[in-house]
Amino acid sequence: MKILIVVPTYYPAYKFGGPIFQIHHLSKFLTNNKIHVTVCTTDKGNKENVKSNVKEIIDGVDVFYFKRLFPKFYLSLNMLFFLLRNIKEYELVHIHSIFNFPTAISLIFSTLFNKKIILSPRGILDKDLIENKNKILKKFWLYLFKKILSQKVKVFHATTELEKEKIKFYYKNSNIQVISNGVDVNYLLEEQKKNDLNSKYIKYFNKKNNLLYLGRIDRKKNIDLIIKSISKANLSNFNLNIVGSGDKQYLNDLYNLSCELQLNDNINFIEHLDGESKIYFYKNSSHLLLPSKSENFANVVLESIFFGKSVLISDKVGLKDFVRDNNFGVICDSKATFERELKYLIDNKYIISATNKFGQKKVIENFDWNKIIHEFINMYKSQ
Numbered sequence: 327m328k329i330l331i332v333v334p335t336y337y338p339a340y341k342f343g344g345p346i347f348q349i350h351h352l353s354k355f356l357t358n359n360k361i362h363v364t365v366c367t368t369d370k371g372n373k374e375n376v377k378s379n380v381k382e383i384i385d386g387v388d389v390f391y392f393k394r395l396f397p398k399f400y401l402s403l404n405m406l407f408f409l410l411r412n413i414k415e416y417e418l419v420h421i422h423s424i425f426n427f428p429t430a431i432s433l434i435f436s437t438l439f440n441k442k443i444i445l446s447p448r449g450i451l452d453k454d455l456i457e458n459k460n461k462i463l464k465k466f467w468l469y470l471f472k473k474i475l476s477q478k479v480k481v482f483h484a485t486t487e488l489e490k491e492k493i494k495f496y497y498k499n500s501n502i503q504v505i506s507n508g509v510d511v512n513y514l515l516e517e518q519k520k521n522d523l524n525s526k527y528i529k530y531f532n533k534k535n536n537l538l539y540l541g542r543i544d545r546k547k548n549i550d551l552i553i554k555s556i557s558k559a560n561l562s563n564f565n566l567n568i569v570g571s572g573d574k575q576y577l578n579d580l581y582n583l584s585c586e587l588q589l590n591d592n593i594n595f596i597e598h599l600d601g602e603s604k605i606y607f608y609k610n611s612s613h614l615l616l617p618s619k620s621e622n623f624a625n626v627v628l629e630s631i632f633f634g635k636s637v638l639i640s641d642k643v644g645l646k647d648f649v650r651d652n653n654f655g656v657i658c659d660s661k662a663t664f665e666r667e668l669k670y671l672i673d674n675k676y677i678i679s680a681t682n683k684f685g686q687k688k689v690i691e692n693f694d695w696n697k698i699i700h701e702f703i704n705m706y707k708s709q
Contacts, residue, residue, distance in 0.1 A: 328362045329706060330416040332409075332432040334400045334423055336389060339371025340571075340598055344541070344625050345448045348507045349422055353387040355508075355699040361706075364416070365389040366408065368400050368428065379404050400427040409435045418442045418706055420483075424450045425460075425467050433474050442709045445475070446483040449622025449644075452492050455546070468496065476500065480709045485623040486644030503705055507623045508695035514632055517605040527603065530594050531610045535564040535672055538611035538635075540604065540626050543572035543580075548617040548640070550583055555665040557587040561672075564592055566615075569607055571598040608633040613655075613671055617664055618642055631655075632689045634682035638664075638671050652688055653680045 335342045337350035349365075356363045369378045369391040376382050378393040392405035409432060413419065419436045421429050424447050436443045449455075456464045468475070475497065482502045484490040490502050530536070537556075539549055549568060556566060566589075568580065577595065584593040599607065608614075614630035614637045621643040628645065630637055637655035639646060649655045655677060656667045671677065 327418070327706065328416045329356065329364075330413065330419045330432075331363060331365045332419060332421045332428050333365065333367050334426045334428045335370050336365055336367040336372070336391070337384065338375060340600060342371055342542075344507075344623070345422065348623075348625065350384070350387070351508060351510060351695055352699070352702060353389075354385045355695050356702065357386045359699060359703060361703065363387055366392070366405060366428070366432070368392050368394050368402050368405065370394060370400060402427065406431055413441060414439045416441065418444065418709060420444045420446065420706075422446045423448050425464055430467075430471070433471055433478075437474055437478050443474075443479045444481045444483055444705070444709070445479045446485075447489070447493060448485075449489060449620065451489075451496060452620050452622075453495055455620055481705060483705070487647070488642075488644045489622050505701045505705065506693060506698060507625055507628075508698035509625065509628050509632065509689060509693045511690050511694045511696070514605070514629070517602060518609070518633070520602065520605075525603075525606050527596075527606055528610075530565055530567050530596070530607075533563050533565045533592075535561065535612045536610060537564060537566045538569065538607055538614050538630070539566070539616065540569040540599075540607060540614065540630075541616070541624075543568075543570045543577045545573065545576050546619045547621075548619050549576075549580055551617045551664055552615050553580065553583050553587065553589060553593065555668055557589060558665045559669050561668075566593045567596060567607060567611070568593065569596045569599055569604075605633075608635060611635055613638060615668070616640070616643060617658060627655075628689050628693055631681055631685040634685050636671060636674075636677050636681040638667055640664075648688075648692070652684065653677055654685055654688075655681070 331353055333349050337346050339346055353363050353365055365387060372391055376391045378391055382389045392402040395401045413435045419432055419441050421432050423429055482493050482500050484493055484502055484504045485507050490504050493502050584590045608630055614635055616624060617640045619642055623644040627637050631654050641657050641659045646657050650657055656671045658664045658667045
């Protein structure tokens, strides 16, 4: 079976968030299961790491990073001509994301060559996000591709029931299949065994409560709410480690807010981390905090729970049911409750104990990529 995966940005462009890694894991595990995969993407975020317009092999996956015409946009003539020449060779086209040139052109060519289409919005098909930014352009885009999206897309792939409901708002009669993101369990287990007592980051974990935000720095993540709530809660003997890269203006605003509230001695801003360094923060933190205004899935929640750390998340996070059903954390439903729920989580020995004892087992049972990948393969083969 030959599958073409189309995505605007791809691994290792980490600054664009979690979906980058999930799509790479999907491609890698498909390849490991003898499915022929080609990834078609742009060089955005990767110009210094890869060669443009030629095939690269990343963890066994064939990847084409196509050069863009303009630095801020995804428009690529090289991609257009590649798809025009080659899309007919593939049995199925799996498109990730919406509202960009790679999605538009692959939808058009897939339709022209009568190819089966699976579309993963990856959290973008969200009414609130559409209304809040570039509303007119996004609604025009949806209108322009209405017929293809409603009639030609075989399956809309959602990662959670929450995302499924968001897709149904726009395409209620479409075939929507829920397959969750996965975690690379073997990798995490290997990292867990490592002795990291001499890490250079040990200075960030010298308090009783070592709180963690890990992810893209973006206003929709609501990180400022964490800082404001900590101030209102009058927490003592704590560190808040904010780990990630992204919106530089928002990052500066967060730093100024921490100074204004006289919390700058307790709040550390650390650039994006990956691999062993990221795992170190999971292993040594007390709790993960993620009060996002919109969050399609949030693998950081799974990874934190895997290492036995409970979480405080908003009810906009796709994994809220998994967290609530297993008592691995607390769900906050509004700004008014975050401060209260933060204190509750820190003092709740039952939740802390449950996450430590059963978190890893439940994550492996439900989200191991070695299991999840067969759900994708079955979805592809059933079309």
